[in-house]
Amino acid sequence: GAGVSQTPSNKVTEKGKYVELRCDPISGHTALYWYRQSLGQGPEFLIYFQGTGAADDSGLPNDRFFAVRPEGSVSTLKIQRTERGDSAVYLCASSLEGARNTGELFFGEGSRLTVL
């Protein structure tokens, strides 16, 4: 597809379960970002990748959160032992070279996570 694709679009899980959220960036985009957005708030930075490596993971809230991008394309955000406070929309964005160079991030529709 032409845009950033995120799956699933909606995920309902129970407290304590493990969740994976997937992001397919725009082809050729080297930078990939993960954000979390709660109702009425702006996107909260979690992590960003340049290629396969995490260039900055300072936004991951704790060690229950982990993200990978093994081949420099698709990325997976993994959340262990989910808590009700993890409920939010998880946004993925990609950029040709990174926000620092080109300034434009292309966002997906988001994955809405609800932890019961």
Add this chain to the structure above:
Amino acid sequence: AQSVSQHNHHVILSEAASLELGCNYSYGGTVNLFWYVQYPGQHLQLLLKYFSGDPLVKGIKGFEAEFIKSKFSFNLRKPSVQWSDTAEYFCAVISGNTGKLLFGQGTTLQVKP
């Protein structure tokens, strides 16, 4: 701590009214500044950006923003809003050598026809 503040959380205007949304940041040194917009039911998209040069930048759909370094501000303006401008607007900043883009909490703009 580094932060981005948007003063107006919810703005209601009538069509043809002028718009100004405030944005302040708390970084020192070099910054790159952005406004993103999210229309109802759509994903976030770039409205305009400032990297260097003329501090008054023009974006899509008649929007503009002015970077005032001494005030650490990057306010968004539009002379005459339309109903189709109803959306959520986010200011964002990158500072220094990091590629980390940080967003403000957003302003919801409602334009009445």
